Structures are given as C-alpha cells and as structure tokens.
Amino acid sequence: MIELRNVSKTYPNGTEAVKRVTVHIKPGEFVSLVGRSGTGKTTLVKMLVAEEKPTEGRIILGGWDITRIRTADIPMLRRQIGVVFQDFKLLPRKTVYENVAFALEVAGYGKKHIKDVVPQILALVGLEPKAKEFPDELSGGQQQRVSIARALAHRPKILIADEPTGNLDSINTREIVDLLLKINSFKTTVMLVTHNREVVNSLRKRVIAMEDGKIAYDEEKGRYVL
Amino acid sequence: MLFLSSRRILTFSWQHFWRNIWLSLVTITIIVLTLFSLTTLILVNAIADYAVNSVKDTVDVSLYFDNAISEEAIKTLKQELDKIEELKEVQYITPEEALEQFKETHKDDADIQSALAELDKNPLGGTLVLSAHAIEQYPAVMEKLKELKADSLAEKIDYNDHQKLIERINNFTAKLRTFVLALSLVFILVAILTVFNTIRMGIYIHRTEIGIMRLVGASNWFIRLPFVIEGLLYAVFGCLVFWLVLAIALHFTGDWVNSFLAGINFDIRAYLNKNVLNILGFEFIIVAVINMISAAFAMGKHLKV
Numbered sequence: 001m002i003e004l005r006n007v008s009k010t011y012p013n014g015t016e017a018v019k020r021v022t023v024h025i026k027p028g029e030f031v032s033l034v035g036r037s038g039t040g041k042t043t044l045v046k047m048l049v050a051e052e053k054p055t056e057g058r059i060i061l062g063g064w065d066i067t068r069i070r071t072a073d074i075p076m077l078r079r080q081i082g083v084v085f086q087d088f089k090l091l092p093r094k095t096v097y098e099n100v101a102f103a104l105e106v107a108g109y110g111k112k113h114i115k116d117v118v119p120q121i122l123a124l125v126g127l128e129p130k131a132k133e134f135p136d137e138l139s140g141g142q143q144q145r146v147s148i149a150r151a152l153a154h155r156p157k158i159l160i161a162d163e164p165t166g167n168l169d170s171i172n173t174r175e176i177v178d179l180l181l182k183i184n185s186f187k188t189t190v191m192l193v194t195h196n197r198e199v200v201n202s203l204r205k206r207v208i209a210m211e212d213g214k215i216a217y218d219e220e221k222g223r224y225v226l
Numbered sequence: 227m228l229f230l231s232s233r234r235i236l237t238f239s240w241q242h243f244w245r246n247i248w249l250s251l252v253t254i255t256i257i258v259l260t261l262f263s264l265t266t267l268i269l270v271n272a273i274a275d276y277a278v279n280s281v282k283d284t285v286d287v288s289l290y291f292d293n294a295i296s297e298e299a300i301k302t303l304k305q306e307l308d309k310i311e312e313l314k315e316v317q318y319i320t321p322e323e324a325l326e327q328f329k330e331t332h333k334d335d336a337d338i339q340s341a342l343a344e345l346d347k348n349p350l351g352g353t354l355v356l357s358a359h360a361i362e363q364y365p366a367v368m369e370k371l372k373e374l375k376a377d378s379l380a381e382k383i384d385y386n387d388h389q390k391l392i393e394r395i396n397n398f399t400a401k402l403r404t405f406v407l408a409l410s411l412v413f414i415l416v417a418i419l420t421v422f423n424t425i426r427m428g429i430y431i432h433r434t435e436i437g438i439m440r441l442v443g444a445s446n447w448f449i450r451l452p453f454v455i456e457g458l459l460y461a462v463f464g465c466l467v468f469w470l471v472l473a474i475a476l477h478f479t480g481d482w483v484n485s486f487l488a489g490i491n492f493d494i495r496a497y498l499n500k501n502v503l504n505i506l507g508f509e510f511i512i513v514a515v516i517n518m519i520s521a522a523f524a525m526g527k528h529l530k531v
Binding site: 071072075076077078079083089090091102103105106107108150151153154 | 231234434435437438439440441442443444445446448
C-alpha cells in the first residue's frame with residue numbers, strides 16, 4: 001500500500017530531514033510513526049501527500065508512483081489519502097455538517113451524494129447530534145472527530161493522523177485513538193504520527209521509530225522506547 | 227459535476243467580492259477613474275478627427291469668371307475639369323446664383339444692398355467650385371489647372387487650403403492626446419496595483435479555507451478560478467457604474483458640454499449613443515485583461531498550490 005524506497009529529502013538550505021528511508025506498509029495496517037520533534041516525521045508525511053518531493057528514492061502508494069507526481073494529479077492523490085492534524089484545521093463559520101460537506105463540495109460532488117454521505121460519516125465518528133453546531137461550540141476531542149470525519153469524506157484507503165492528540169487531554173486522546181482503531185477495523189490503512197509514548201505503548205501495533213532522519217527501528221507490536 | 231463546480235466557483239467568487247465590500251468598492255472606484263480617463267482619450271480623438279475633417283470639408287478651389295465670359299466657354303472648361311480624376315465634384319454657379327448668394331451673405335450690410343440696387347445689371351460672372359477627393363490632391367489639381375490654362379480664362383483662382391488651421395488643430399490635439407494617454411497609463415498602472423492588492427488581500431483572508439481546500443483535494447483551477455472571476459466582477463461592476471454615471475452626467479450636462487463644441491458642431495451625446503457598444507466593449511476588454519493579469523500575478527506570487 002505505502003512503499004518508500006531509499007527516500008531522502010534535503011532542503012535547499014542543506015538540511016537533511018530524511019535520509020535513505022525504506023518502509024513498506026501493507027493495506028489495512030495500523031502503524032505508529034514515532035520520534036522526537038525534528039526527526040523527519042512531518043517531512044515524511046508531507047512527501048506522502050505531495051507537499052514536498054523527495055530529493056532521492058521513490059514513493060509508491062497503492063501501485064501509483066508519486067515520486068515525480070504532476071501538479072495536476074496532486075488533488076486526485078489527496079482525495080485518496082485522508083489527513084488530520086493537531087490543530088484540526090476547521091472552518092469556524094461553517095457547522096460540523098458543512099465542514100465535512102466542504103470536502104465533497106470542492107471536489108465537485110452533487111448535493112444528493114453529499115446528503116447521503118455526510119450523515120453516515122458523522123454517525124461513524126459519533127457526531128450526528130452535533131451536525132448543526134459550530135466548531136467553537138465543541139470540545140477539542142469533538143473538533144478532532146470533525147476533522148477525522150472530513151478526512152474520511154472521500155472514503156480514502158489511507159488515513160494519516162499527524163499528532164492528532166497533541167492538543168487533547170487523556171480522555172479525549174483515548175477517544176480519538178479508539179476512533180482511529182475503529183476506522184482501521186474497516187480495512188483503512190492508518191498511520192499515526194505521534195510522540196505520545198503512552199498511546200503508542202497501549203496500542204500493541206507496528207511501530208516505526210525515526211531518529212535523525214533515519215529509521216531507528218521498525219517492529220511489529222512494538223513499543224516507543226527512544 | 228462541471229455545472230456544480232462552476233456554480234460553486236461563482237458562489238466563492240461572489241463571497242470573496244461581498245465579504246470585502248469596502249476593498250471591492252475602492253477597486254471599482256479606481257476602475258471607474260481608469261475608464262473615465264480612457265473615455266476621455268477616445269473622445270479627444272473623436273473630437274480632433276471631427277474638427278480636422280470639418281475644416282478639410284471646407285477646402286476647395288474657386289474659379290471666378292468675368293461676366294464677359296460666356297456661359298458656353300465656362301461649361302466647356304467644366305467638361306475638361308470633369309475629366310480630372312482627383313476631383314470629386316465640379317460645381318457651376320451661374321451669375322444669377324452667385325448674385326443671390328452674395329446678397330444673402332451681405333443681407334445685413336445696407337451699403338452693399340443699396341449699391342446692388344443701383345446697378346442695372348448683374349456685376350458678377352459665373353463661378354466653378356472644385357472639390358477634390360482628399361485634401362492632399364489639391365496641389366495636383368492646381369497643376370492640372372495650369373496645364374489647361376484655366377488662369378487665362380478665369381478672372382481669379384481662389385485656393386484656400388486651411389493648412390495652417392489644420393496644423394494648429396493637429397498640434398493641439400496631439401499634445402492633448404499625449405497628456406490624456408499618459409494619464410490613462412497612470413490610471414491603468416494604479417488599477418493593476420489596486421486589483422493585485424485586493425486579490426492578494428483576498429488570498430490572505432481566505433488562507434485557512436484555501437489550505438483546507440488543498441488538503442481535501444480541490445483542484446488547482448477550483449482554488450484559483452474564484453479569484454480570476456473576482457477580477458472579472460470588478461471589471462463588470464466598474465464598467466456598469468462608469469456608464470451609469472456617464473449617462474446620468476450627460477443627461478444633465480450634455481447641452482452644456484456641447485456648447486463648448488458648438489464651433490465644430492460635435493454632439494457628444496449623439497456620438498456616444500452611436501458608438502456605445504464599440505466603446506463599452508473595447509473598455510470592458512481592456513479592464514478585464516488588466517484585472518485578469520493582476521489576478522494571475524497575485525495568485526502566482528501568493529497562491530502556490
């Protein structure tokens with residue numbers, strides 16, 4: 001599903017953010033990408049969504065080589081990968097329903113499709129009763145669930161969660177992690193990028209640890225030990 | 227899907243326009259000023275051409291004959307003159323018509339009228355009035371007249387080419403045209419900068435929305451097109467406001483403006499009524515192109531997708 005072959009990224013100022021990383025993630029896997037700040041995790045995520053291009057190596061997603069992806073093809077790639085961030089990135093003037101529907105509107109879907117899909121996704125993340133509320137009327141955990149719902153709008157095969165619990169307390173963190181596990185149970189590949197040791201150790205899933213731009217270790221049912 | 231996307235792009239464009247209404251109004255004002263300057267340039271050109279053509283139309287060559295010269299001799303010469311290709315028209319004015327015209331011209335001069343009344347017979351002879359196709363052809367016509375020895379038959383050949391007057395009109399309008407053109411270029415530059423700035427502000431204000439659009443896979447044209455259409459909206463509203471203001475202003479001040487142009491008999495309202503579609507179309511294209519170039523620059527600089 002996700003294949004990185006000897007991927008390196010050096011920025012124009014000479015910083016080597018990622019150094020010869022080779023990883024293979026199977027369809028439906030749940031992987032935690034861990035490491036301290038500045039170890040290259042976010043650069044790796046940016047390369048997966050074509051926000052950055054690798055300096056060397058190849059990146060293949062579901063058989064699609066996106067190493068030198070054309071600008072015109074990037075939107076299509078981003079509809080196949082859902083991404084959520086620590087800061088939720090919600091539109092404050094839109095309701096929960098409208099925030100999720102927005103992802104489908106900008107992709108050109110019709111009203112009927114949106115009306116069918118959005119309630120289903122809101123039900124999946126447990127936010128159907130909050131559909132008409134605005135983001136600032138919700139808790140941090142609920143806002144992150146809206147963000148996850150939006151990321152799922154295109155029914156992506158891959159969901160990347162970049163520090164999704166960074167702004168949340170332990171109860172909300174648990175809820176979000178449980179939601180990611182639930183999504184993974186529907187065969188969606190989930191990549192959880194985090195430095196929350198407690199969360200990673202409780203998961204007992206695959207752990208890829210990065211240090212200084214390289215893979216420090218890659219273990220099935222691993223722990224965060226760096 | 228294309229229809230839906232187009233409708234949503236138009237909605238986004240309208241939202242960009244409406245949510246920054248003050249900025250939009252400033253932009254439209256600058257466009258109206260640019261259009262005012264462009265229209266002035268067009269009118270200066272039109273008035274100058276009209277004035278020069280009016281003067282050119284009065285240029286002719288008149289051959290005055292003594293009343294002793296018979297009508298047959300004059301008509302024979304007229305037949306020769308009709309063969310000259312440069313001439314558009316050769317008009318024969320009989321002594322009687324010449325007298326009537328003379329009386330009419332001097333109807334308010336009592337001395338001339340009484341002097342004419344005392345005369346037993348018509349003192350005026352016939353006249354041939356020669357009009358060329360173009361003002362540049364008169365020197366050639368004068369040459370042909372020499373060849374035909376017309377000066378031996380005619381008592382007087384009167385050629386008033388108004389060359390100095392035409393030169394003065396041309397010099398004055400050339401200077402005025404340069405000034406208005408420079409002013410128009412300044413306004414065009416100001417319009418480009420204003421539209422650029424407005425769209426750049428729009429991109430800044432909507433940066434979160436744009437970031438989310440990119441994140442969820444909106445296509446590049448879906449993100450960019452609302453800003454291009456926003457630029458077009460400024461052009462449309464700018465043209466509408468300008469022509470509305472111009473129509474109202476001319477309704478109330480048209481006669482007053484025309485009184486300034488009475489000397490050359492130029493009717494500004496009639497001219498604009500006749501050419502409204504051409505001028506409006508030309509101006510809309512100019513403003514639309516300016517706005518789209520500005521939008522493209524603003525997006526190129528601040529909207530990396």
